[in-house]
Amino acid sequence: MKRNLTQALEHWIAEGIRSIGQISITPQPEGGFELRHLEDAGRDDLTLHTSALDARGLSFFDDAKAYRPLKTAPTLRHGWRLQVQTAQELRIALDYFYPAMTALWQSQLAGELRPVALRETLNRQTGMYAATKRLQDEEGQQLVGRHCAATSCTKRIMWEFAPGQPLTELSEQKRWPAPEGTHAIPLICQEACNHLVPACREVVKKRERAAG
Amino acid sequence: MFHKPDSALIIVGHGSTVNPDSSAPTFDHAEVLLRQKAFGEVHCAFWKEEPSLRQVLHMVDSEDVYIVPNFISEGYFTRTIIPRELELDGPLTHRNGRTLKYCEPVGNHARMSELLLKRAAEVAPGVPTKECSLLIVGHGTNLNDNSAFAAKREVDRIRDMGLYGEVFNTYMEEAPLVSEWDAYTTCPNVIVVPFFIADGLHSYQDIPVLLGIEQDTGLAASQRDIFRLNPYHLRGRTLYYASAIGTEPLFSDLILDQAALFDTQHSTSHPTA
Numbered sequence: 001m002k003r004n005l006t007q008a009l010e011h012w013i014a015e016g017i018r019s020i021g022q023i024s025i026t027p028q029p030e031g032g033f034e035l036r037h038l039e040d041a042g043r044d045d046l047t048l049h050t051s052a053l054d055a056r057g058l059s060f061f062d063d064a065k066a067y068r069p070l071k072t073a074p075t076l077r078h079g080w081r082l083q084v085q086t087a088q089e090l091r092i093a094l095d096y097f098y099p100a101m102t103a104l105w106q107s108q109l110a111g112e113l114r115p116v117a118l119r120e121t122l123n124r125q126t127g128m129y130a131a132t133k134r135l136q137d138e139e140g141q142q143l144v145g146r147h148c149a150a151t152s153c154t155k156r157i158m159w160e161f162a163p164g165q166p167l168t169e170l171s172e173q174k175r176w177p178a179p180e181g182t183h184a185i186p187l188i189c190q191e192a193c194n195h196l197v198p199a200c201r202e203v204v205k206k207r208e209r210a211a212g
Numbered sequence: 213m214f215h216k217p218d219s220a221l222i223i224v225g226h227g228s229t230v231n232p233d234s235s236a237p238t239f240d241h242a243e244v245l246l247r248q249k250a251f252g253e254v255h256c257a258f259w260k261e262e263p264s265l266r267q268v269l270h271m272v273d274s275e276d277v278y279i280v281p282n283f284i285s286e287g288y289f290t291r292t293i294i295p296r297e298l299e300l301d302g303p304l305t306h307r308n309g310r311t312l313k314y315c316e317p318v319g320n321h322a323r324m325s326e327l328l329l330k331r332a333a334e335v336a337p338g339v340p341t342k343e344c345s346l347l348i349v350g351h352g353t354n355l356n357d358n359s360a361f362a363a364k365r366e367v368d369r370i371r372d373m374g375l376y377g378e379v380f381n382t383y384m385e386e387a388p389l390v391s392e393w394d395a396y397t398t399c400p401n402v403i404v405v406p407f408f409i410a411d412g413l414h415s416y417q418d419i420p421v422l423l424g425i426e427q428d429t430g431l432a433a434s435q436r437d438i439f440r441l442n443p444y445h446l447r448g449r450t451l452y453y454a455s456a457i458g459t460e461p462l463f464s465d466l467i468l469d470q471a472a473l474f475d476t477q478h479s480t481s482h483p484t485a
């Protein structure tokens with residue numbers, strides 16, 4: 001089952017896909033693609049980049065030059081445009097801006113993406129994160145609502161709290177599936193990330209400390 | 213030359229939620245290997261950054277996948293976390309039509325001593341090695357981590373070569389302590405090389421403060437200029453401080469070698485169905 005994400009990307013764009021997250025993807029008349037911040041549409045004072053590898057530097061810091069540990073945080077910096085010549089380069093650039101997001105979408109379309117319930121992720125933890133097994137339902141639901149809020153992370157959550165137990169505190173923007181007809185590659189969270197897991201640990205530890 | 217146009221390479225790093233320095237060398241080595249075209253595809257994956265170990269396999273086109281941990285030694289990450297998160301069965305995993313080849317961590321490579329020597333020579337050019345004490349800074353001997361053992365092995369190898377006046381292991385929180393470097397070294401010149409995979413708070417801040425070449429200014433790691441001010445004159449000696457060994461560009465060769473070594477150790481080219 002050899003896959004070809006580069007071809008898939010080309011195909012999606014031919015079918016009308018024009019954005020991912022905060023980035024617009026514009027096929028160029030002379031071939032190639034241009035990426036820029038969606039909010040920079042129409043600006044003509046942007047700094048031009050022509051290497052897909054420049055996406056790494058552009059994706060790592062926000063407008064205030066602060067480190068962005070979570071690439072789907074809605075804090076993509078402004079002021080640049082990136083022109084790449086091939087779909088292969090586009091793939092590399094998007095893997096820096098939104099790591100794994102085009103790939104997860106491809107897996108989802110192929111029916112190969114298995115969402116993992118939060119409980120399953122937590123029950124797998126060892127070492128210092130084994131404490132997350134003691135997360136209680138109510139505090140866990142509240143935490144996910146807070147920690148994963150669209151103001152911090154723009155992925156849509158596919159996973160349940162536990163099998164058969166849906167998440168209760170998600171806003172509409174955080175729910176899967178994404179609305180259709182947006183011409184955007186959706187950002188998928190198929191399993192709790194390694195920011196949420198430590199946050200679960202903090203909640204457990206705080207409660208246990210308070211209880212003495 | 214190892215050439216695998218139909219295979220993918222995944223380099224696994226630790227990553228950090230607080231600074232970009234931790235993953236930088238892993239991305240650097242991946243970019244070098246991508247340009248060399250030794251593999252059809254090259255991806256990175258991290259414990260603390262994206263793409264995560266849980267996501268990365270979706271990014272791979274190829275059916276033949278080499279996974280090389282960019283870690284300084286075997287330990288909790290290479291033995292527990294990485295196999296668990298990638299759902300590996302052992303060195304060789306067959307799943308969904310794919311072959312996943314789990315290689316040894318980069319730090320195990322036999323050429324590590326050579327890289328340490330190269331780094332030491334670069335940081336103190338023209339300084340006669342016989343008049344130098346070479347210090348290799350390791351993490352301590354904490355739980356589940358063999359990095360201290362790996363650092364000792366490197367020191368033993370380098371000492372046996374007889375190139376340097378003296379060679380020591382040193383640690384941040386256990387003896388022989390980094391902060392007491394002038395007590396156990398005797399040469400007029402002292403070269404310090406951190407045996408870490410990346411520059412981060414330890415190499416930019418903690419170790420320089422312990423060595424006495426830096427005040428604790430609280431400046432962000434990436435804003436520091438600590439390696440460009442060599443040599444430092446203090447405590448009656450001349451001290452040269454190198455950046456973490458994992459930032460050495462030749463590390464990408466070692467990553468490639470670990471993949472090649474896997475094939476030598478496991479004749480896997482024709483797995484039985």
Ligand code: SF4
Pocket residue numbers: 072147148153154155156157189191192193194195196
């Ligand atoms: S768990 Fe998913 S939705 Fe929540 S912050 Fe992490 S990546 Fe975003």
